[in-house]
Amino acid sequence: MTDMSPKLQPVMRMQNLDKVYPNGTVALKNLFLDVHPGEFVSLLGPSGCGKSTALKIAAGLAEHSAGRIQRPGEDEAKGIRARAGEIGFVFQEPNLMPWLSVFDNVYLPLKLAGLSRTDAAADVAAILETVGLAGFHDSYPRELSGGMKMRVSIARALVTKPKLLLMDEPFAALDEITRNKISQDLLELWQATGSTVIFVTHSVFESVFLSNRIVVMAARPGRIIGEIGVDAPYPRDASFRLTQDYAAHCRDVSGLLTRAMES
Amino acid sequence: MADETAALPETPQKRLVERPSRLTTVLRETGPTVAAGLAFVLIWEISVHALGVSKFVLPPPSMIVVSMVGDFPYLMKALAYTAGITVAAFAAAVVSGILGGLLLTQHKDVERMLWPYAIALQVTPMVAIAPLVIIWVGLDRVWLGLMILAWLVAFFPMLANTVQGLKSADRGLQDVMTLYQASRWQRFRHLQLPAALPYILTGARISSSLAVIGGVVAEFVAGSGSSTGLAWVIVESGTMLDVPRMFAALFILSIFGLAIWWLTSMVQARLLSRWHESELGGER
Ligand SMILES: Nc1ncnc2c1ncn2[C@@H]1O[C@H](COP(=O)(O)OP(=O)(O)OP(=O)(O)O)[C@@H](O)[C@H]1O
Numbered sequence: 116m117t118d119m120s121p122k123l124q125p126v127m128r129m130q131n132l133d134k135v136y137p138n139g140t141v142a143l144k145n146l147f148l149d150v151h152p153g154e155f156v157s158l159l160g161p162s163g164c165g166k167s168t169a170l171k172i173a174a175g176l177a178e179h180s181a182g183r184i185q186r187p188g189e190d191e192a193k194g195i196r197a198r199a200g201e202i203g204f205v206f207q208e209p210n211l212m213p214w215l216s217v218f219d220n221v222y223l224p225l226k227l228a229g230l231s232r233t234d235a236a237a238d239v240a241a242i243l244e245t246v247g248l249a250g251f252h253d254s255y256p257r258e259l260s261g262g263m264k265m266r267v268s269i270a271r272a273l274v275t276k277p278k279l280l281l282m283d284e285p286f287a288a289l290d291e292i293t294r295n296k297i298s299q300d301l302l303e304l305w306q307a308t309g310s311t312v313i314f315v316t317h318s319v320f321e322s323v324f325l326s327n328r329i330v331v332m333a334a335r336p337g338r339i340i341g342e343i344g345v346d347a348p349y350p351r352d353a354s355f356r357l358t359q360d361y362a363a364h365c366r367d368v369s370g371l372l373t374r375a376m377e378s
Numbered sequence: 379m380a381d382e383t384a385a386l387p388e389t390p391q392k393r394l395v396e397r398p399s400r401l402t403t404v405l406r407e408t409g410p411t412v413a414a415g416l417a418f419v420l421i422w423e424i425s426v427h428a429l430g431v432s433k434f435v436l437p438p439p440s441m442i443v444v445s446m447v448g449d450f451p452y453l454m455k456a457l458a459y460t461a462g463i464t465v466a467a468f469a470a471a472v473v474s475g476i477l478g479g480l481l482l483t484q485h486k487d488v489e490r491m492l493w494p495y496a497i498a499l500q501v502t503p504m505v506a507i508a509p510l511v512i513i514w515v516g517l518d519r520v521w522l523g524l525m526i527l528a529w530l531v532a533f534f535p536m537l538a539n540t541v542q543g544l545k546s547a548d549r550g551l552q553d554v555m556t557l558y559q560a561s562r563w564q565r566f567r568h569l570q571l572p573a574a575l576p577y578i579l580t581g582a583r584i585s586s587s588l589a590v591i592g593g594v595v596a597e598f599v600a601g602s603g604s605s606t607g608l609a610w611v612i613v614e615s616g617t618m619l620d621v622p623r624m625f626a627a628l629f630i631l632s633i634f635g636l637a638i639w640w641l642t643s644m645v646q647a648r649l650l651s652r653w654h655e656s657e658l659g660g661e662r
């Protein structure tokens with residue numbers, strides 16, 4: 116029998132993924148995760164449950180020990196590696212080159228891909244405009260606030276128009292006011308670009324506000340213990356935080372997280 | 379109940395940003411230095427006369443100036459010789475130190491192979507190998523021996539700083555390069571090299587003053603008649619008991635050392651101007 120439903124091919128597929136660090140730590144065990152085009156998925160779990168590890172493997176920054184992974188644009192059977200720029204990564208720290216201006220930091224991925232500065236200028240300017248840094252092309256990272264640095268980092272991740280955007284607790288170091296503002300901007304950006312996001316966070320509230328699917332992980336060994344869909348429509352703004360729906364989802368996710376901590 | 383309409387006492391209004399003129403800045407920066415120097419020279423002059431110190435022990439500054447003016451061409455020729463050797467040795471140390479650092483960081487095995495010998499070179503006292511080097515190059519080419527000796531002293535800080543700098547690139551920034559599949563050359567050009575630059579420049583500053591010291595000590599060791607640099611002027615004047623000229627040569631040597639230090643600092647400030655903490659002058 117063939118499946119008749121118009122199923123979209125997942126952007127990222129992890130099957131039975133294991134990760135054992137050289138020192139013997141089992142960071143991930145039998146991880147299954149499919150992420151579909153246009154989704155905003157949050158990975159939520161206690162500290163040390165392997166969220167960063169999963170994301171690094173997804174980005175190709177770490178090797179997995181066993182299992183299979185399918186990245187966007189990658190075809191293991193044909194031996195095709197993912198192209199640089201198919202995946203964007205926003206790290207917990209902004210990770211900007213201190214010797215490059217804001218413009219040149221965002222230009223860097225395109226430069227590494229061989230694009231000249233003049234050819235890239237329009238794209239770089241456009242993405243800086245989108246993240247609200249139009250007037251800061253010539254500033255250096257040290258001249259920016261924490262929130263602005265994070266915006267530069269997001270712009271750099273988006274400038275290659277990636278199929279998949281990975282974010283590892285990107286707003287953890289920001290104050291609440293900045294975090295709320297930037298979260299909302301991120302949602303707008305995500306909708307405008309139609310990209311797919313995997314977002315790692317510690318915060319139940321942040322995950323409910325942002326995502327349409329929340330995947331909860333437990334530690335030792337790192338594994339997925341459940342997931343919760345958030346079907347509230349987008350665009351979501353600050354008023355969403357005041358709804359019954361939001362509160363109910365927060366309660367559900369908290370419950371699942373508590374189970375993750377106990378297991 | 380507090381009266382909320384009561385005005386606070388007036389405080390004198392400050393200009394938001396005080397931007398002093400260039401002249402004021404220069405005066406503020408150099409004024410105290412010059413004043414301290416002048417005061418020192420003045421006290422020296424007065425005490426030498428007041429206490430009746432012999433000019434063979436400590437000549438007054440005025441006498442040193444007279445000697446400096448009188449022997450000016452002779453002293454300048456000596457300076458040119460010393461400066462030539464120092465600058466050449468320094469340039470060689472910079473080039474070889476950076477190239478050596480690149481070589482050592484290529485592979486862990488290369489480092490294991492060569493690093494201990496680099497340290498051995500560093501801990502062997504230069505004075506001890508100086509006679510050997512002078513013999514090797516031959517007495518008719520003492521300048522080459524001096525240059526090699528000064529280079530030997532100046533080389534190591536350059537090498538060590540380059541190695542440390544090339545290894546210092548931040549992990550997070552390396553991840554960015556890996557994510558975008560940067561080639562080995564791109565990684566070097568866009569991450570390792572700029573990250574190493576502050577270390578390399580610090581190495582160059584240390585190495586520049588060591589080159590001066592190395593050049594002078596080598597000249598002392600090389601000894602009589604074989605050289606014509608400032609160190610030799612000091613030795614020669616000493617044997618002739620021309621103490622004012624000794625001091626004159628000494629001052630010129632210090633000023634030369636300062637000039638080199640200042641020059642390398644300028645280059646450092648220029649290259650790191652906007653991004654590196656060390657050049658932001660405590661501005662927050
Ligand atoms: N390089 C490494 N070598 C050995 N063990 C590691 C390494 N990196 C992570 N681990 C271990 O793997 C497990 C998962 O780590 P990971 O950083 O993925 O957790 P996390 O869920 O991101 O935690 P947090 O929320 O605190 O960031 C932890 O037990 C950690 O100690």
Ligand SMILES: [Mg+2]
Pocket residue numbers: 166167168283
């Ligand atoms: Mg983490």
